Amino acid sequence: MTADSPLNRWEQRTEVPLALASLAYLAGYAVHVLATGLPGVWRDLCLAVTLAAWALFAVDYAVRWRLSGQGPRFVRRHWLDTLVVLLPLLRPLRIVRLYEAVLRRRGEPRLSLHARVIVYAGVSTVLLGFAGALAVYAQERGAPGTEMPTFGDAVWWACSTLSTVGYGDVTPVTPLGRFIAVGLMACGLALLGAVTGSFSSWLIQVFASEGERTGEQKGKHGAERGAEAADGTGPPGS
Amino acid sequence: MTADSPLNRWEQRTEVPLALASLAYLAGYAVHVLATGLPGVWRDLCLAVTLAAWALFAVDYAVRWRLSGQGPRFVRRHWLDTLVVLLPLLRPLRIVRLYEAVLRRRGEPRLSLHARVIVYAGVSTVLLGFAGALAVYAQERGAPGTEMPTFGDAVWWACSTLSTVGYGDVTPVTPLGRFIAVGLMACGLALLGAVTGSFSSWLIQVFASEGERTGEQKGKHGAERGAEAADGTGPPGS
Amino acid sequence: MTADSPLNRWEQRTEVPLALASLAYLAGYAVHVLATGLPGVWRDLCLAVTLAAWALFAVDYAVRWRLSGQGPRFVRRHWLDTLVVLLPLLRPLRIVRLYEAVLRRRGEPRLSLHARVIVYAGVSTVLLGFAGALAVYAQERGAPGTEMPTFGDAVWWACSTLSTVGYGDVTPVTPLGRFIAVGLMACGLALLGAVTGSFSSWLIQVFASEGERTGEQKGKHGAERGAEAADGTGPPGS
Amino acid sequence: MTADSPLNRWEQRTEVPLALASLAYLAGYAVHVLATGLPGVWRDLCLAVTLAAWALFAVDYAVRWRLSGQGPRFVRRHWLDTLVVLLPLLRPLRIVRLYEAVLRRRGEPRLSLHARVIVYAGVSTVLLGFAGALAVYAQERGAPGTEMPTFGDAVWWACSTLSTVGYGDVTPVTPLGRFIAVGLMACGLALLGAVTGSFSSWLIQVFASEGERTGEQKGKHGAERGAEAADGTGPPGS
Numbered sequence: 001m002t003a004d005s006p007l008n009r010w011e012q013r014t015e016v017p018l019a020l021a022s023l024a025y026l027a028g029y030a031v032h033v034l035a036t037g038l039p040g041v042w043r044d045l046c047l048a049v050t051l052a053a054w055a056l057f058a059v060d061y062a063v064r065w066r067l068s069g070q071g072p073r074f075v076r077r078h079w080l081d082t083l084v085v086l087l088p089l090l091r092p093l094r095i096v097r098l099y100e101a102v103l104r105r106r107g108e109p110r111l112s113l114h115a116r117v118i119v120y121a122g123v124s125t126v127l128l129g130f131a132g133a134l135a136v137y138a139q140e141r142g143a144p145g146t147e148m149p150t151f152g153d154a155v156w157w158a159c160s161t162l163s164t165v166g167y168g169d170v171t172p173v174t175p176l177g178r179f180i181a182v183g184l185m186a187c188g189l190a191l192l193g194a195v196t197g198s199f200s201s202w203l204i205q206v207f208a209s210e211g212e213r214t215g216e217q218k219g220k221h222g223a224e225r226g227a228e229a230a231d232g233t234g235p236p237g238s
Numbered sequence: 239m240t241a242d243s244p245l246n247r248w249e250q251r252t253e254v255p256l257a258l259a260s261l262a263y264l265a266g267y268a269v270h271v272l273a274t275g276l277p278g279v280w281r282d283l284c285l286a287v288t289l290a291a292w293a294l295f296a297v298d299y300a301v302r303w304r305l306s307g308q309g310p311r312f313v314r315r316h317w318l319d320t321l322v323v324l325l326p327l328l329r330p331l332r333i334v335r336l337y338e339a340v341l342r343r344r345g346e347p348r349l350s351l352h353a354r355v356i357v358y359a360g361v362s363t364v365l366l367g368f369a370g371a372l373a374v375y376a377q378e379r380g381a382p383g384t385e386m387p388t389f390g391d392a393v394w395w396a397c398s399t400l401s402t403v404g405y406g407d408v409t410p411v412t413p414l415g416r417f418i419a420v421g422l423m424a425c426g427l428a429l430l431g432a433v434t435g436s437f438s439s440w441l442i443q444v445f446a447s448e449g450e451r452t453g454e455q456k457g458k459h460g461a462e463r464g465a466e467a468a469d470g471t472g473p474p475g476s
Numbered sequence: 477m478t479a480d481s482p483l484n485r486w487e488q489r490t491e492v493p494l495a496l497a498s499l500a501y502l503a504g505y506a507v508h509v510l511a512t513g514l515p516g517v518w519r520d521l522c523l524a525v526t527l528a529a530w531a532l533f534a535v536d537y538a539v540r541w542r543l544s545g546q547g548p549r550f551v552r553r554h555w556l557d558t559l560v561v562l563l564p565l566l567r568p569l570r571i572v573r574l575y576e577a578v579l580r581r582r583g584e585p586r587l588s589l590h591a592r593v594i595v596y597a598g599v600s601t602v603l604l605g606f607a608g609a610l611a612v613y614a615q616e617r618g619a620p621g622t623e624m625p626t627f628g629d630a631v632w633w634a635c636s637t638l639s640t641v642g643y644g645d646v647t648p649v650t651p652l653g654r655f656i657a658v659g660l661m662a663c664g665l666a667l668l669g670a671v672t673g674s675f676s677s678w679l680i681q682v683f684a685s686e687g688e689r690t691g692e693q694k695g696k697h698g699a700e701r702g703a704e705a706a707d708g709t710g711p712p713g714s
Numbered sequence: 715m716t717a718d719s720p721l722n723r724w725e726q727r728t729e730v731p732l733a734l735a736s737l738a739y740l741a742g743y744a745v746h747v748l749a750t751g752l753p754g755v756w757r758d759l760c761l762a763v764t765l766a767a768w769a770l771f772a773v774d775y776a777v778r779w780r781l782s783g784q785g786p787r788f789v790r791r792h793w794l795d796t797l798v799v800l801l802p803l804l805r806p807l808r809i810v811r812l813y814e815a816v817l818r819r820r821g822e823p824r825l826s827l828h829a830r831v832i833v834y835a836g837v838s839t840v841l842l843g844f845a846g847a848l849a850v851y852a853q854e855r856g857a858p859g860t861e862m863p864t865f866g867d868a869v870w871w872a873c874s875t876l877s878t879v880g881y882g883d884v885t886p887v888t889p890l891g892r893f894i895a896v897g898l899m900a901c902g903l904a905l906l907g908a909v910t911g912s913f914s915s916w917l918i919q920v921f922a923s924e925g926e927r928t929g930e931q932k933g934k935h936g937a938e939r940g941a942e943a944a945d946g947t948g949p950p951g952s
Contacts, residue, residue: 117441156892163899165875166403167882168644178394185401189433195903197437199911200676203831204442204918355679399641406643406882416632423639427671435675438914442680593917637879644881654870661877665909673913680918 007067014060025053026131033138034151061085114198121194125162125187132184133158139177147171162188245305252298263291264369271376272389299323352436359432363400363425370422371396377415385409400426483543490536501529502607509614510627537561590674597670601638601663608660609634615653623647638664721781728774739767740845747852748865775799828912835908839876839901846898847872853891861885876902 028049035043061081065074075082137154140146147170148154157170161184172178266287273281299319303312313320375392378384385408386392395408399422410416504525511519537557541550551558613630616622623646624630633646637660648654742763749757775795779788789796851868854860861884862868871884875898886892 114441152889152892156896159892159896159899160880161403163878163896163903164401164403164640165878165880165899165902166398166405166642167880167885168405168407169882169885171405171407175390178390178397182394182397182401185397185403188403189401189430190437192430192903192906193433193437195907196434196672196910196914197439197441197676199904199907200434200438200673200914201441201911203828203911203915352679402639402641402878404636404641404643404880406645409643409645413628416628416635420632420635420639423635423641426641427639427668428675430668431671431675434672434910435677435679435914438672438676438911439679590917640877640879642874642879642881644883647881647883651866654866654873658870658873658877661873661879664879665877665906666913668906669909669913672910673915673917676910676914677917 005067007064010063010067018057018060021053021056025050026127028053029131030134033134058085114202117194117198121191121198125191128184128187129155129158129162132161132180132187135180136172136177136184139174139180140172143174143177145173147173158184161185162191164188164192243305245302248301248305256295256298259291259294263288264365266291267369268372271372296323352440355432355436359429359436363429366422366425367393367396367400370399370418370425373418374410374415374422377412377418378410381412381415383411385411396422399423400429402426402430481543483540486539486543494533494536497529497532501526502603504529505607506610509610534561590678593670593674597667597674601667604660604663605631605634605638608637608656608663611656612648612653612660615650615656616648619650619653621649623649634660637661638667640664640668719781721778724777724781732771732774735767735770739764740841742767743845744848747848772799828916831908831912835905835912839905842898842901843869843872843876846875846894846901849894850886850891850898853888853894854886857888857891859887861887872898875899876905878902878906 028046031038032043032046032050035046064078064081068074070077133151133154136157137148137151140148140154148157153170157172160167160170161181164185172181266284269276270281270284270288273284302316302319306312308315371389371392374395375386375389378386378392386395391408395410398405398408399419402423410419504522507514508519508522508526511522540554540557544550546553609627609630612633613624613627616624616630624633629646633648636643636646637657640661648657742760745752746757746760746764749760778792778795782788784791847865847868850871851862851865854862854868862871867884871886874881874884875895878899886895
């Protein structure tokens with residue numbers, strides 16, 4: 001894949017507009033769900049913004065499929081994009097890309113691998129948790145026997161689910177609410193995996209570099225520096 | 239072990255029939271448990287299908303034991319197969335093998351290691367969660383003070399258990415239901431381990447390849463490519 | 477430390493007696509707690525057995541301290557033994573050593589690293605869960621507002637705690653019961669760490685061996701064998 | 715950064731006073747919250763100690779910023795310090811540094827990497843759990859419908875949250891209490907990641923050293939020693 005292919009140019013040009021559309025999608029949905037005091041026409045407008053953003057993503061998906069010239073394999077290769085088109089609640093994940101694009105434009109060096117994993121996992125979790133709390137709250141608030149009378153309860157429930165703590169003092173009771181909740185649980189598992197995995201690989205890396213140093217610099221002041229290496233994973237030449 | 243041993247031939251020939259038997263086992267059990275409105279004769283038929291599938295697996299186990307010529311060591315070496323013969327609820331795990339056999343026949347390349355772990359863990363979790371919810375529901379629905387009046391509640395409980403969230407709004411109350419639940423908890427722990435472990439090893443692999451590249455290609459455009467390497471774990475030569 | 481030091485000889489000779497004492501300790505405590513129908517004199521006998529086993533461990537600890545000739549550093553170096561002497565509930569952990577001693581006497585090869593970690597974690601978890609359920613049950617059964625009227629409830633609670641699921645349908649209410657419960661939670665965390673860690677390191681090992689093979693045997697039939705390598709981590713020469 | 719820079723000298727000299735200030739902060743806050751029977755003047759004094767310690771940290775932060783000469787980048791580079799200045803509840807984390815300083819003064823060798831991670835994670839968890847329980851208890855005890863009438867309940871809740879068990883028998887009900895609880899959940903996730911990550915990297919290290927030995931010493935008594943290597947990760951030359 002050359003850097004000047006039409007597909008690449010399309011992706012570069014649509015990056016910022018699509019990220020803004022994601023924000024508009026999430027904001028429109030949030031206002032539609034939460035601002036129950038608004039006149040109906042405003043809430044309908046918000047819903048229209050949400051649907052328009054969705055349509056935009058579908059168009060982008062179709063254009064990229066066409067430009068890639070890959071036929072049906074495109075659907076499987078870009079399964080995350082396919083999923084995002086089908087499940088609009090996952091759309092906020094695109095905002096993570098915007099964050100990276102902004103960093104790149106400002107000419108700052110890209111973050112280290114572990115910092116990036118932590119930032120991605122953190123931002124994704126916050127966005128998915130917010131979107132999940134919105135969607136579950138929209139389902140649950142009117143249900144008989146609901147345990148989420150306020151949006152604060154829904155956020156509290158989403159936090160306890162994403163951290164896999166699961167108090168159970170607030171739980172969804174409607175079938176659709178529970179279906180979305182299962183998705184949030186899966187996100188919680190993935191978040192746990194990301195946190196644990198980064199920590200584990202960071203430790204292994206620190207350990208390997210400590211081993212190399214004490215091997216290389218034995219006799220000088222290796223032990224002292226090796227011990228310091230465990231506090232920060234700065235480049236070996238610093 | 240040569241590729242043409244009788245054991246290998248037996249395993250290749252029975253792969254698809256046994257996988258179909260697994261599906262029949264699960265489907266028969268599901269209909270037997272869920273279709274309470276069916277006439278008794280149909281439910282008995284489903285139970286018969288389930289038991290026949292079980293018998294088939296026992297026969298397969300016996301034949302493979304005989305063909306292996308390993309004597310008692312076979313039981314310990316193939317402890318997973320032994321467990322599946324004893325605990326029929328784990329049988330759906332064989333469907334995972336069918337999926338791989340299908341992939342192979344269609345001539346598609348095998349998935350990468352991490353993709354395979356994720357696919358296996360996902361398929362196993364869905365199948366075991368479904369089988370566990372069925373078995374617990376069969377125990378719990380008639381119990382006094384039950385918290386699972388519908389199968390939907392049992393599925394919701396299974397999801398919250400497998401993700402180790404554990405809300406506790408729906409829990410089994412019968413001894414046998416709790417016994418099966420402990421098995422599901424163990425599956426949840428294993429699932430968590432699989433997700434976390436794949437993530438961790440994937441990160442370590444990405445990190446190692448990034449380190450190699452920046453080491454090898456320093457001076458060219460190493461930093462740029464090293465940064466890209468973190469997004470996809472494609473082969474180093476791509 | 478030479479293999480013939482008095483400390484080593486002492487440890488070899490006391491291995492089996494101490495493991496039997498651990499079993500007697502656990503069994504005595506279990507009968508003392510559970511057999512409420514027994515005449516008082518039998519329950520007192522069980523308590524005596526438990527205390528005698530405890531005294532035996534204290535004597536063993538003192539002798540080993542003396543033989544080691546390490547002075548106060550012994551307490552910190554053998555902190556696990558110190559903890560076991562202070563907290564008798566952790567004593568069943570010694571049974572794990574008996575299992576290994578038995579394996580060694582029967583001349584069987586020691587298990588692989590991952591199998592050993594899984595076996596140790598599994599056996600420790602079962603023993604600690606049983607001991608924890610006993611201790612918490614002894615505290616909780618008579619408390620006002622107890623949620624553990626039967627020992628089955630205590631076991632169910634211990635399982636949901638050790639897997640970090642934590643339904644919360646059964647929870648300790650007395651201060652001492654909660655104190656022991658916190659210990660079980662820590663064990664659950666450690667168990668999770670052991671399962672996840674073994675899985676992660678197993679995956680990394682499989683991946684490394686797969687990488688070496690495709691590197692070494694490229695051109696032959698490396699891809700096919702490399703793909704097979706992911707199913708079992710047998711030695712490369714098999 | 716040279717070892718004699720003013721920044722380094724400042725940090726070395728303020729290490730112990732600041733750690734003592736952290737202890738004073740935590741102790742003052744604890745007495746202020748828990749000793750409800752004290753005359754008002756004493757509780758105000760405790761609050762004053764807490765605020766004075768906070769001011770001390772702000773001064774230290776400002777001095778270090780000035781001495782570093784880094785301008786606005788200091789805030790991002792020392793984000794943990796920034797967070798501690800903003801969120802005083804995280805301040806007890808500094809006590810971990812005191813522990814290390816004490817170890818260094820007594821001339822003892824620094825702990826191994828894994829031991830240090832375990833010790834840091836353990837001490838941080840205990841301190842943060844205590845501070846979190848205090849803060850949540852201060853919010854919750856007077857709330858209508860509170861589930862934490864005593865500080866013991868708050869500690870029990872903090873333990874079940876930090877281990878991600880999450881029984882849900884005791885949960886915060888006020889918005890601010892829940893906000894702090896979300897922070898504790900994040901700590902629980904991090905603790906889980908630290909435990910799992912250390913275990914995973916320890917296993918990988920043991921495995922690598924086992925592999926090297928069996929490779930190097932094949933023919934001698936490599937299998938026996940390789941098997942022993944799994945029990946302790948002592949230096950290869952021992």
